Amino acid sequence: MHDRDSGRDDRGIRLVGFDADDTLWRSQDYFDAAQLEFERIVGRYVDLQDARAHERLYAIEARNIALFGYGVKGMVLSMIEAAVEITGERISASDLHRIVGLGKDLLQHPVELLPGIREAVETIAGQFDVVLITKGDLFHQEAKVRQCGFASLFRRIEIVSEKDAATYARLFEEFALQPTQFLMVGNSLRSDIAPVLGLGGWGVHMPYHTTWVHETEAVLPADADLRMRRVEAAHALPAAVRELAEASLELTDERGP
Incomplete structure (x- = not known):
């Protein structure tokens, strides 16, 4: 991962991940x-x-x-x-x-971005490295990524077969990150939020108005309120990410180097 600013403090959150379906576009x-x-x-x-x-x-x-x-x-x-x-x-x-x-x-359905999501991702990408982590059929997901119009904002695009703790742990190792340095944005508690929080990371939950029942079945850790925020629309994402980034710095300071 590269630094947006060579003088940037690398404590706290360094990388923000985004889900795709029902987070970036309708699905x-x-x-x-x-x-x-x-x-x-x-x-x-x-x-x-x-x-x-x-x-x-x-x-x-x-x-x-x-x-x-x-x-x-x-x-x-x-x-x-x-x-x-x-x-x-x-x-x-x-x-x-x-x-x-x-x-x-x-x-064959065209990609329809959620309101304000491109601007939100652009704002966050100006402050953090961002990656796209999605699951599903490889060909279909690749086609949607090509059509979305802002794939170039993401440092990396990962299309995985499952989004669970083992998958995120593997990605953290590849990204050379500690879980505490990662924040995930997504609509699914099961796939986007619970596994990351369980590993010690951070999450912003942006629920979609309809969700497959499979993706609602999740158990959050006891300290979820400290490391997760919930927003109702894309325009609120940058502020939620900044708030958690500040909280991650405070946690680092409390624990020491």
Whole structure:
């Protein structure tokens, strides 16, 4: 990591990471719309409530993460499996083809930045080195990064299969950082905030108005209130990062060199 200012104090936070989906640009809205269409397709065969279609699809998706990973392709494969199971194998080939089409539409959807996010990232990048850390399908994530228009702000772009404590610990080693020198910005408590706080880092949680249930399942450490801030919109990110950066310096001073 390079210094923005050769005289910069390297105590405290040195690197700020950003999540991508639903932090920089819209994503879950499109997945939600695809799930509604999936339920309309399956609803031609069964009563959705009686069949517990919503819950059964999520159970299959969660079970398949270890095999397919995250992203559109894994979701579509899980939808096909769920459709066959929920309908008792009665679903037609044409309707299975419609489900495949849902995935193709998702993969081709243009990137839509969240309001004010580019300006917020630019401001933070003027004060800290910034990296992008996202998970999902490699090709799809690479395409969205290319389309976003400000990928050049990030010192590094990491597309990983999972965002857990082991992944962040590996990245800290590669970045030559202590966890206490890293702050993560993201919408997911499970993937963006809890693992980093658990390792001793810092976090800014910017919830999105809709979140996949899988990403809400998280246990935060007891001192989360000290090392995490919550903001409602991108314009508040720079101030939250500065506040935590100051807190990290105070903590360093208390502990000593």
